[in-house]
Amino acid sequence: MNMAWFKARGPLLDLEQIQRRDRLSSPAPLDDCPLEQQRLVVLDLETSGLDTRRDVVLSIGAVVIDQGAIDLGEQFERTLRRPDQELSESVLIHGIAPSELASGCEPAEALLDFMEFVGDSPILAFHAGFDQRMLARALKTSLGYKLRHPFMDVAEIAPMLCPDNRPSRNGLDDWTRHFRLQVLQRHHASADALVTAEIALILFSRARRQGVNSMKALNLRLANWRKRQQARLM
Template sequence: MNMPWFKRRGPILELEQLQRRDQLVPPAALDLCPLDVQRMVVLDLETSGLDMRRDIVLSIGAVVIERGGIQLGDQYESTLLRRAQKVSESVLIHGIAPSELEAGEDPAEALLDLMEFIGDSPILAFHAGFDQRMLTRALKQTLGYKLRHPFIDIAEVAPMLCPDNRPRQNGLDDWCSHFGLQVLQRHHASADALATAELALILFSKARRQGVDSLEAMSQRLANWRKRQQAQFM
């Protein structure tokens, strides 16, 4: 029987959870691995709101891109245990019932499972800054773990690669509609992760035709693109 492990600071975890946390593999650095070989994890979080300092993660969806395709048999999905969660406007949008949150998975177990699923792979997300900050805070508060994985923002990749052929708005729905992708369910973590992965594959095909064939090259080009975007408003 595992006994709780008490620390003066940080979350209270059981010994087995501490061991799992300490065995998590560090992220691999972005390199020149070709896009059609690279393993990537596409992540989406549903949260109680948009305040990155106060709101919390309610559900997580993730899917793997590897060998140039979406590995439908390699997905992660979890609704976290959140007792007495208020039914906010955000909760109504993503449709997670209070009963689902009451029956959710222990947050420490869910986040350990997620990080084991991610492994050392880079993470893709749409509006990745939000997901990165929310996940970083959740991991720190729940596990005492510091997230170091590199994130690639598909919401930046899309307009960078399609400057002259893009929708008026820069939302996930807008880009999916632009490329004729069918999204069966929105504001659901797993469905949004899958839609983001499908969009990413289209964009990676465009990237290769533009001479960008690795996430390292993508990251470098994004950095230059951001500088040009900032210069336009100076």
């Protein structure tokens, strides 16, 4: 039978990439591990825009929180190769030059590197829903991989734990100023991941003082908080 018409579904990967993808760690469940012992990956993405169905990931920045501190020995940064990316308002904001996109890391390799960096750890981000959707689509498109890791949103955790002492707006810049943190560079994936991690550590300290001692407990507290917020809108 002539099978010349047949085209395999999914992204085109070489054998080594397929093997690396298949060896990626399954996410660990959120459990009762104390917050000060939990390994967490704090993620920030720079993208070509804010449309999660059409825009693409341009760069990935991440840092690790482990043993109650930011582990500066564990940092991740990749610019993805997007040679055909057109200049847009978002590109002008984060300042990734076309030459950087043209010489960046092949997307499948960058995403494999990142998921190996993550391991089985939960992921934190600021406005995590956006990063989660963008990362999930990138992984599916470039690797045929389904993202299952739990994401926690620092933009939700902050107002929940600081209901009576919070900025009037809920952006990353607002909480950065609120906690008087210094930021050397904004709209840069690694720098934004670092300041998000600093905010998270402040919030974890407050969580422990409020009797929330694990990611499992924090997730349960968030679920109840969301229900109360929704009830107020009804």
